[in-house]
Amino acid sequence: MSCPLFLRSSGWVSLFMTLGLASLLSAADPVLPPAAPAPAAPALAPELPPPQLTEVWSPVPKVVSAPLGAAPSDATVLLNGRNLDAWESIKGGPAKWRLDGDTMVVTPGTGAIQTKASFGDVQLHLEFRTPAEVKGESQGRGNSGVFFMGIYEVQVLDSYNNPTYVNGQAGSIYKQHMPLVNASRPPGEWQSYDLVFIAPRFGPGGVVESPARVTVFHNGVLVQHDAEIKGATNHRGYPAYTPHAAKLPLQLQDHRDLIGFRNIWVRELALPGAKL
Numbered sequence: 549m550s551c552p553l554f555l556r557s558s559g560w561v562s563l564f565m566t567l568g569l570a571s572l573l574s575a576a577d578p579v580l581p582p583a584a585p586a587p588a589a590p591a592l593a594p595e596l597p598p599p600q601l602t603e604v605w606s607p608v609p610k611v612v613s614a615p616l617g618a619a620p621s622d623a624t625v626l627l628n629g630r631n632l633d634a635w636e637s638i639k640g641g642p643a644k645w646r647l648d649g650d651t652m653v654v655t656p657g658t659g660a661i662q663t664k665a666s667f668g669d670v671q672l673h674l675e676f677r678t679p680a681e682v683k684g685e686s687q688g689r690g691n692s693g694v695f696f697m698g699i700y701e702v703q704v705l706d707s708y709n710n711p712t713y714v715n716g717q718a719g720s721i722y723k724q725h726m727p728l729v730n731a732s733r734p735p736g737e738w739q740s741y742d743l744v745f746i747a748p749r750f751g752p753g754g755v756v757e758s759p760a761r762v763t764v765f766h767n768g769v770l771v772q773h774d775a776e777i778k779g780a781t782n783h784r785g786y787p788a789y790t791p792h793a794a795k796l797p798l799q800l801q802d803h804r805d806l807i808g809f810r811n812i813w814v815r816e817l818a819l820p821g822a823k824l
Contacts, residue, residue: 619673619813626663626798627652627674627812635661638698638799648808651677654692656804662698666795668747669817670696673740677808678706680736686712690735692807693722693781695799696745697792700760701781702772704741704807707732719764719771722781727764727771738810739767746819747794748777754791 613621626634629650635643637659644658678690690706700721707718707730714720719727733739742765749757759779764772779787800809 619811620815623673623813623815624665625813627809629810632661634663634665636664638662645802651808651810653806653808654800654802654804656802656806658802660695660799660801662797662799664797666793666797667697667814667816668795669819670743670745670798671815671817672696672743672745672798672812673814674812675738675740675810676704677738677810678704678735679806682706682735685710687716689805690807691801691803691805693801693803694741694743695781695801696760696762697747697796698799699780699792699796700745700762700777701801702741702743702762702764704801706735708734719766721762721772721775721777723783724778724781724787725772725775727766728773729769729771731766731769731771733767741766742768744817746817748789750789750791756789759789 610622619625624634629647632643632645632647632652635645635652637643638661639659643661645655645661646653672694674694676692682689687705689710690704692704693701694704695701703716703718703720703722705712705716705718710717714726715723717727717730718732719730744763746761748760751757760777761774762772762777763774764770777787779789781787798814
């Protein structure tokens with residue numbers, strides 16, 4: 549079969565061969581998208597200052613010795629197991645509770661006792677024991693209280709298998725905050741409170757500039773963490789603040805139960821930035 553006349557020219561043959569080859573290459577090699585640009589080089593980390601620029605050497609904290617099982621060297625011992633000299637009755641005169649060995653025991657009906665000294669911001673340690681013989685229930689069983697400044701109460705109660713309103717059980721800020729957990733030991737066993745209390749601050753006209761706050765460890769377990777106290781403790785009604793002195797005595801409550809106390813000491817705190 550003879551080639552059409554118009555294809556007999558070598559130029560036309562070359563053209564069609566070129567177009568056919570381009571078509572084959574296009575089908576075999578699809579066009580790829582342009583390559584992504586190379587990532588930028590990471591920025592150089594800023595040069596750190598010498599370590600000496602962030603070292604603080606003064607003022608140097610004072611040294612406080614803290615022997616195992618004893619009061620720190622800067623603490624005021626309020627109960628040493630030998631006498632009740634640091635305490636007095638809130639009714640006036642000597643404290644009428646009794647000393648049984650190294651334990652101070654409530655004498656029911658004689659009233660609360662308070663420290664002769666006054667305190668503001670403090671760290672307080674005390675140990676207490678509710679009666680081994682269980683009598684009563686709810687608030688009528690192993691009841692007492694720790695009153696900071698004679699006004700703000702952390703409850704002492706036999707709360708071992710003893711249902712009651714939760715903002716009145718052991719470790720509560722009475723009628724204000726329930727404890728985070730119930731860390732109570734069985735009746736008759738010694739228990740401990742370690743507390744940090746920050747007194748309220750009042751401004752001109754008795755305005756509350758900052759409320760009282762308290763942190764409580766019950767038997768080494770955190771039960772109140774920097775809890776804000778809403779005002780004076782009340783059995784009935786709601787708490788409210790009334791202006792008072794920057795320092796006042798600590799009180800222990802007589803709730804007519806034979807609660808024992810021992811190893812009570814307090815450290816006065818001077819917190820940075822705090823003002824009285």
